[in-house]
Amino acid sequence: MQIERKILLNPGPATTTDTxxxxxxxxxxxxxxxxxxxxMKQMREDLVRIVHxxxxxxxxxxxxxxxxxxxxxxxxSLLPEGKKILIVNNGAYSARAAEVCEYYHLPFINLxxxxxxxxxxxxxxxxxxxxxxxxxxxxxxxxxxxxxxNPIREIGALVHKYHAVFTVDTTSTYAMRPINIEEDQIDxxxxxxxxxxxAMTGLSFIVGNREIIKKSAEYPKRxxxxxxxxxxxxxETTGEMHFTPxxxxxxxxxxxxxxxFAEGEETKWQRHLSVFHAIHxxxxxxxxxxxxxxxxQAGLVVSVRYPDDANWDFEKIHDYCYDRGFTIYPxxxxxxxxxxxCALGAITTEDIKNFFDIFEEALKKYxxxxxxxxxx
Ligand SMILES: *Cc1c(COP(=O)(O)O)cnc(C)c1O
Numbered sequence: 015m016q017i018e019r020k021i022l023l024n025p026g027p028a029t030t031t032d033t034x035x036x037x038x039x040x041x042x043x044x045x046x047x048x049x050x051x052x053x054m055k056q057m058r059e060d061l062v063r064i065v066h067x068x069x070x071x072x073x074x075x076x077x078x079x080x081x082x083x084x085x086x087x088x089x090x091s092l093l094p095e096g097k098k099i100l101i102v103n104n105g106a107y108s109a110r111a112a113e114v115c116e117y118y119h120l121p122f123i124n125l126x127x128x129x130x131x132x133x134x135x136x137x138x139x140x141x142x143x144x145x146x147x148x149x150x151x152x153x154x155x156x157x158x159x160x161x162x163x164n165p166i167r168e169i170g171a172l173v174h175k176y177h178a179v180f181t182v183d184t185t186s187t188y189a190m191r192p193i194n195i196e197e198d199q200i201d202x203x204x205x206x207x208x209x210x211x212x213a214m215t216g217l218s219f220i221v222g223n224r225e226i227i228k229k230s231a232e233y234p235k236r237x238x239x240x241x242x243x244x245x246x247x248x249x250e251t252t253g254e255m256h257f258t259p260x261x262x263x264x265x266x267x268x269x270x271x272x273x274x275f276a277e278g279e280e281t282k283w284q285r286h287l288s289v290f291h292a293i294h295x296x297x298x299x300x301x302x303x304x305x306x307x308x309x310x311q312a313g314l315v316v317s318v319r320y321p322d323d324a325n326w327d328f329e330k331i332h333d334y335c336y337d338r339g340f341t342i343y344p345x346x347x348x349x350x351x352x353x354x355x356c357a358l359g360a361i362t363t364e365d366i367k368n369f370f371d372i373f374e375e376a377l378k379k380y381x382x383x384x385x386x387x388x389x390x
Pocket of ligand 1: 080082156
């Protein structure tokens, strides 16, 4: 079967290989069969291995849902009674975590920083010192809305100095930018299969500290479907997800994990980086400006300012590229008009070169001045 190849430059779902797509075509199976459980057991171990966790200390727990389910699960499940959460918030995905706290009525401090700045470690330490009831600190590794890389190792060291638990949203770095869960001071990280793993949507997972999960059995149960301990316990005792798993998506994820290890952590990361650099080269050549200082960018997402040109119309440029097989994506910053080009997925620098040919054609067709102009 020939499947048309599309180049997705949006921040996930990512371009997948045909072998991952085809891995979904399997004989019908009831996921309560031993055959399926043994596949999930292997997958749980592999997901820990990707972040170099020791299998005794760390485990993984799978959920059926998009990546946001992980944020929901971690925050509602890992907060003891009478304690507080600290959200280190410099972007859209940490803001989402703050909303999760609001929806569950969890006591929390929303420690906000500008979206184009790194969080200030001194302010984080002050918050921890002044609020000894903070039991959980959450932040985002690569803020996908802007592409800024947060200093999780330094934040994590502070969190642990004050004996709190550190949950990190690594959805847009996991299986791309190398992570070492222990050295990076992470207690819980998370992702969905459609991003770094380059598999299908609908499967998400949390990798984290087994002892902390066990301890959380005594914490208030705030959700029926999204409780970390309940799902962990069900996996440990039966080998299965508590409720129906996304069967075909799991077959695709198994294939994607095989391809991940075949490509290799470092080779894959270098490929993403070379795509990222190719995106910068293309943008520089056309005069576009990005939002985040280059040295702070995580190497996966470029957030680009709209040019000051009366003819600029993102929708039109998007549609022109989309009709030719390339998907670009709007930004996620409320204060500035931006779009994003991302280096996720099974793509290469050749794809980026082809993209910029089309992108430049679009700019010319709609009479946008090249190099593009900014008023400041
Ligand atoms: C993609 C992503 C998520 C999950 O978003 P969904 O809309 O649920 O797919 C969460 N956090 C980060 C940092 C992400 O990039």
